[in-house]
Amino acid sequence: MIDSTVKIGDNCKIESNVEIGAYSVIEENVVIGKGSVIGNHVIVKADTVIGKYTNIQDFVILGQTPASNKKTARKPPKNLSPLFIGNRATICSHCVIYRGTMLLNGVFIGNLASIREKVFVGDDSIIGRNAIVENDTTIGSRVTIQTNAYVTANMIIEDDVFIGPCFSSSNDKYIGNDQEELQGPTLLKGAKIGNNASLLPGITIGEKAVIGAGAVVTKDVPALKTVVGNPARDIRR
Amino acid sequence: MIDSTVKIGDNCKIESNVEIGAYSVIEENVVIGKGSVIGNHVIVKADTVIGKYTNIQDFVILGQTPASNKKTARKPPKNLSPLFIGNRATICSHCVIYRGTMLLNGVFIGNLASIREKVFVGDDSIIGRNAIVENDTTIGSRVTIQTNAYVTANMIIEDDVFIGPCFSSSNDKYIGNDQEELQGPTLLKGAKIGNNASLLPGITIGEKAVIGAGAVVTKDVPALKTVVGNPARDIRR
Amino acid sequence: MIDSTVKIGDNCKIESNVEIGAYSVIEENVVIGKGSVIGNHVIVKADTVIGKYTNIQDFVILGQTPASNKKTARKPPKNLSPLFIGNRATICSHCVIYRGTMLLNGVFIGNLASIREKVFVGDDSIIGRNAIVENDTTIGSRVTIQTNAYVTANMIIEDDVFIGPCFSSSNDKYIGNDQEELQGPTLLKGAKIGNNASLLPGITIGEKAVIGAGAVVTKDVPALKTVVGNPARDIRR
Structure with a gap:
């Protein structure tokens, strides 16, 4: 049930009963747990770990590396851990989830949401459609x-x-002051x-x-x- | 004018002068009316009905089935009717429109919008870019x-x-109270x-x-x- | 480094060391400057000009033509200039940038943002994730x-x-009054x-x-x- 148009990089570990839709791109060193369903046109960046029975809908990007420009106050961190997504999670369509983040079991992310690097989301929490979570934020369980x-x-x-x-x-x-500590x-x-x-x-x-x-x-x-x-x-x- | 990379499911009815761009995926039992133009990388889920001279832009998903997790207060309904889109409508890029919804003639939906299940939108109404319409909402004409x-x-x-x-x-x-009736x-x-x-x-x-x-x-x-x-x-x- | 699944229209000028990911669609008369990197599933509409060492992430649409419906107060302009993007710019995933717009060098546009026609953005400015810029707006440098x-x-x-x-x-x-001049x-x-x-x-x-x-x-x-x-x-x- 992996569509013939899917591109799969080296060293991936795709467990049993995984489905992957048309035109998806799985980069190298990705793990996809048993029974997970990946939609069409999904991009899974290198090293991402997806648990079992997890559902990734169409046009999602998992494991995005942060970018910046000359004016970005704080340069994005390097050497981020791979994105980790637990079991029985649902990532709805058109989401972007960055590398360095961890979503535990049963998490639900609505359509068109984005979650930056170094975010932790506890079991069974819901992040709604079009919601945005910036970097270095910690979210508990059942939120x-x-x-x-x-x-x-x-x-x-x-x-x-x-x-x-x-x-x-x-x-x-002090709005837009690059020197202050952010909290x-x-x-x-x-x-x-x-x-x-x-x-x-x-x-x-x-x-x-x-x-x-x-x-x-x-x-x-x-x-x-x-x-x-x-x-x-x-x-x- | 249907690109050779388009995947079309069983039992679809594609009328005359329909165009479909590259890498689109049309699931089974879909109807696309005369003269409609479907972009690149569009996903039309099963049973969706699209009218005549309607324009669906790139990266759109039509007919999405609702999902949920353990914490979702109200489980999504089953047996939703197919998504119905009328004539001369425009759905701009990166939208998600759910199954069980009805968009009448001439409706315009901006980029990156999402519309949930059991929504009704009357003739010629506009829903802007990035706008969100939740389930069971009724919108009149010329809104x-x-x-x-x-x-x-x-x-x-x-x-x-x-x-x-x-x-x-x-x-x-009572913010987040699962027992109350929502209005x-x-x-x-x-x-x-x-x-x-x-x-x-x-x-x-x-x-x-x-x-x-x-x-x-x-x-x-x-x-x-x-x-x-x-x-x-x-x-x- | 141009993936074999990329579709490239007539009369494009792709300079040296350009990379283009899987399933991207480049329409006719597009210019892509030296060393630029175009992601997967990117759609570059006709006539778009992309500078050197610029980075366009996955699921982006560049050079979108405005659309409208019967109720749109102001019809979108015709004969828009091509979209122009300068050097060393970054356009993150799932963005839509319209034709008739100009983004100068070093501009950074976050994920899921949309920028309409006839917008000008000066050097090194940042437009955040999910942000929206409507038509005919002028944005300076380092904004x-x-x-x-x-x-x-x-x-x-x-x-x-x-x-x-x-x-x-x-x-x-006068909220929604079609006759007044907008400012x-x-x-x-x-x-x-x-x-x-x-x-x-x-x-x-x-x-x-x-x-x-x-x-x-x-x-x-x-x-x-x-x-x-x-x-x-x-x-x-």
């Missing part, structure tokens, strides 16, 4: 990041967090973020805190509190 | 949904509505929504009402009223 | 437009401007815009002014001022 959300670099998102659609976050206090927001266990909320750099959203839709959150929010507005304030005041 | 807009599930958008770029909407009052906003005939406005679940925007750019709308807006701000208030107060 | 930003039509962005992620802009004062915001040299800020039509942001995250900017901002909130006000008041 939901909805469609069109923007997760900046150097964020920490603990288990069971829920992020609504069109969420935005940033990690540079995205930290979302503690079970926090819930409404749609189109904006989180400023370095703040912490407490356990099970709730951020209202459209809120612009400029400082820490304690556990269990709900904040709304621009700037965001305790809903009871 | 404009601009670039990057996010249309949640279970929305009703009547005829002649205009939605600006980066619009956001939600359908779960997106309802936009009545001729309502206009400014760019980057956020609409909360279940609210109704009246006929020809206007929502200002960046407004966060938390409750119903009467016909012909204009609201702005966070939370949105009548512009005259 | 950074971050991920997911939405740059409307008829904007002017001067040198060294920095635009944060999820930025939104608009160009029609996007003007961002003067060195202005900085925070994440998820919304700019209204026709306003000017002064040199080195700063717009806070989530601000909704409804009028001009003088040079060096900082504004925040909805509507945005001087941070010191």
Whole structure:
């Protein structure tokens, strides 16, 4: 069930019952676990490891190496580990997942999403369609990041967090200052973020805190509190 | 004018004067009406019906079946009807349109957009580049949904509505609560929504009402009223 | 190093040391400069000019011709010049760049971005992943437009401007009015815009002014001022 038009590089290990659709390109040293299904026009870059019973849809790129130009503040790291995708994961069509990232078992990535290098995503988490996760961000288990959300670099998102659609976050206090240290927001266990909320750099959203839709959150929010507005304030005041 | 590299499944009905570009994959039972033009690297999944003189650009997927993981609150429906696209429609490059959806005559979908299952789009409506329409949403005729807009599930958008770029909407009052019934906003005939406005679940925007750019709308807006701000208030107060 | 599956149209000029990956389609009259690397499944439309040592990643479309439907207010222009891309530029995967546009040397375009016709981008500027630039917009040199930003039509962005992620802009004062003249915001040299800020039509942001995250900017901002909130006000008041 590997289409005759598929190109497969040297040293690949394709286990039993793997299907690969038309016009896909598998580079060298790739591992594809038992029973996984790879769509049409999929590009798997060198060294990528795909687990068992995982589903990769059409037009996906796995294991992309970061690029940059003269103006990029921080040059992309070299010697990244291969992209690792666990078992029973689903990567929907038109996604780009970078090298140096790890997606554990059962992860679901929606269409047209992109995930940069050095990202960790725990078991069974969902990253929605068109969502973006920047580099060096850690995402726990059973997290939901909805469609069109923007997760900046150097964020920490603990288990069971829920992020609504069109969420935005940033990690540079002095907008575009190349010298400062970058730190995205930290979302503690079970926090819930409404749609189109904006989180400023370095703040912490407490356990099970709730951020209202459209809120612009400029400082820490304690556990269990709900904040709304621009700037965001305790809903009871 | 069907490229020799195109793969065509069993039982397809390709009418006269159809063009299909290089490396496209047409699965079984597909109908393509007279004079339609299909680009390069297009994937048409099983059973899809495409009308006459319709234009499908490169890297488009038509008729995608929904997927899910363990954490998905609502499992995708089975036995969806085939995707139906009317006459003289245009689907720009890199779009994904799901099975179970219906796009009527003259519809225009911009690049990199995605439209989920069980969506209805009326005649001559426009859905902009990078826009997203979730499942079970009904969109009237001559509606404009601009670039990057996010249309949640279970929305009703009547005829002649205009939605600006980066619009956001939600359908779960208690953010991420799997038990509640989901209901997106309802936009009545001729309502206009400014760019980057956020609409909360279940609210109704009246006929020809206007929502200002960046407004966060938390409750119903009467016909012909204009609201702005966070939370949105009548512009005259 | 041109894969045997690449289709190349008449009258192309491919210079020395060019590499082209599998299943790419190069239409007629295309020029590709010395040492450029074209990925897999890339589509280069007719007449496109690509400079030297430029890198075009997988699933990119270069030189797309604009389309429209019955409801499109402004019909796309005809007789557009070919797309021109300078030397040492990088176009990441899944981008669509339209005909009639000019990207100068060293420009970097992130994954899944789209750039419409009649756009000019100066040397070494960055346009982030999933960002969108509409038609007739001029962008200076060393500009950074971050991920997911939405740059409307008829904007002017001067040198060294920095635009944060999820930025939104608009160009029609009377939302969706087909008769009015469109004018996007003007961002003067060195202005900085925070994440998820919304700019209204026709306003000017002064040199080195700063717009806070989530601000909704409804009028001009003088040079060096900082504004925040909805509507945005001087941070010191």
